[in-house]
Amino acid sequence: MRAKAIPIFLVFLIMGFGDAVGPFVGLAKETFHLSNTVAQLIPFVGFLMFGLLSVPMGIFQDRKGKKTTLLLGLLLAFAGLTIPVFTISSYLLFLVTIVLLGAGAAILQVAGNPAMHDVSPEGSFSSNLSFAQFIKAIGSLSTAFLPVIFKKYFNLSWTEVFPVYSITILLTIVVLLLVHFDEKKNSGSGAASFSSCLSLLKEPFVLWMVLGIFFYVGAEVSVSSGVPIYLRDRFGIDIQKSGLAGTGLFFLALMTGRFLGGIILRIISPAVFLRITSFISVIGLLGLLINNSFVSFVSAIIIGLGFANIFPLIFSIAIDRMPNRSNELSGLMVTAILGGALIPIVMGAVADSTSSMIGFIVPLLCIFYIGWLSLNLRKL
Numbered sequence: 001m002r003a004k005a006i007p008i009f010l011v012f013l014i015m016g017f018g019d020a021v022g023p024f025v026g027l028a029k030e031t032f033h034l035s036n037t038v039a040q041l042i043p044f045v046g047f048l049m050f051g052l053l054s055v056p057m058g059i060f061q062d063r064k065g066k067k068t069t070l071l072l073g074l075l076l077a078f079a080g081l082t083i084p085v086f087t088i089s090s091y092l093l094f095l096v097t098i099v100l101l102g103a104g105a106a107i108l109q110v111a112g113n114p115a116m117h118d119v120s121p122e123g124s125f126s127s128n129l130s131f132a133q134f135i136k137a138i139g140s141l142s143t144a145f146l147p148v149i150f151k152k153y154f155n156l157s158w159t160e161v162f163p164v165y166s167i168t169i170l171l172t173i174v175v176l177l178l179v180h181f182d183e184k185k186n187s188g189s190g191a192a193s194f195s196s197c198l199s200l201l202k203e204p205f206v207l208w209m210v211l212g213i214f215f216y217v218g219a220e221v222s223v224s225s226g227v228p229i230y231l232r233d234r235f236g237i238d239i240q241k242s243g244l245a246g247t248g249l250f251f252l253a254l255m256t257g258r259f260l261g262g263i264i265l266r267i268i269s270p271a272v273f274l275r276i277t278s279f280i281s282v283i284g285l286l287g288l289l290i291n292n293s294f295v296s297f298v299s300a301i302i303i304g305l306g307f308a309n310i311f312p313l314i315f316s317i318a319i320d321r322m323p324n325r326s327n328e329l330s331g332l333m334v335t336a337i338l339g340g341a342l343i344p345i346v347m348g349a350v351a352d353s354t355s356s357m358i359g360f361i362v363p364l365l366c367i368f369y370i371g372w373l374s375l376n377l378r379k380l
Helices: 001-030 041-064 066-086 091-119 125-154 158-178 193-199 203-235 239-266 270-287 293-307 310-323 322-354 356-373
Strands: none
Touching: 001 041, 001 066, 001 091, 001 125, 001 158, 001 203, 041 066, 041 091, 041 203, 066 091, 091 125, 091 239, 091 322, 125 158, 125 239, 125 270, 158 322, 193 322, 203 239, 203 293, 203 310, 203 322, 203 356, 239 293, 270 293, 270 310, 270 356, 310 322, 310 356, 322 356
16 A cells, blocks of 8 residues: 555545434434434434535635645544533534534545545556445444444443544544655546536436435434434433444445445446345335334344445446546435435434334335346446
8 A cells, every 4th residue: 555545544534424314313312302303303404405506616726736625525534523522512513513514524425536646546446436435434333333333332422433543544644744746637528617516417327326315325324323223212222321233233334345345336237236135125125114122233234235335336437438427426426325315304304293214115115226227227
């Protein structure tokens, strides 16, 4: 590994902290005594930042450079995750933390992938990016397991985990400032704009693929935030002691699935793999409708394995179909991460009016759409 790549790999680790919005839902729900709907405002405000900032920050990056953009994202994430170090007195203040974390994660997502391209030797970008996604999954996994470890072994509250996140981000900022890397300038048609992105939605194929990203991210956030609440409501499992282990197993399976996906894609096509992963995901989600705690934990693992490669598969299939419009497609795809803000709100409302178990019908319907999409790619 080249030294220039180290700060970018660390950036991907910090990106994973953005997935804390899922585990934070159950923890904040208990701490602030919230309804499911109100608690789901956490992923809503976090992922709303992707919809609002993706294209504007792409334009900012063209003008100011990737390193400056990365530093801005890290500083915003640091500010957000440092607030609870000093106080977490109200739910409104905690939402400010999530807004800043979401903004930071969105900006890092915009700049991180092209920065990895800049620091990768010729021919190694794909492998570096796959490993970077693996590193990101470790960051995601930490947000589920650290609160459990702090409670079980140190008898500390989940709010006392935040200094770990803040210190890690601070170290990443220092490393990024110390390491120099040459930024490659874009060539060709130039940066994506609002008008060029929106015009692509007139293409049915693009519209269906963007909706695929929208529904997938919504399903992923719904599962990561909903599993701990479901385990508590259905089986009386304490969220901070054991409930987050369900989300932890989900993220662990997600991490493992991403590692295995790179190997599997050498054997079968992305379109076929998308069908397989959709089927596995449906099986896992249906398992949550069975009244058995062991089956529920196993289902979380199955869902993670199924979900692991859906996002990169949809993304790569779209880019491969229209490589000459990759800038605009990328802008639309990242903006569609907004699904992580809206779908969990719907799930929370369904759970409040019925039960936390029935709420999982919402991500199940999202994955049904992905399955339909995988079966109709040739027709689109």
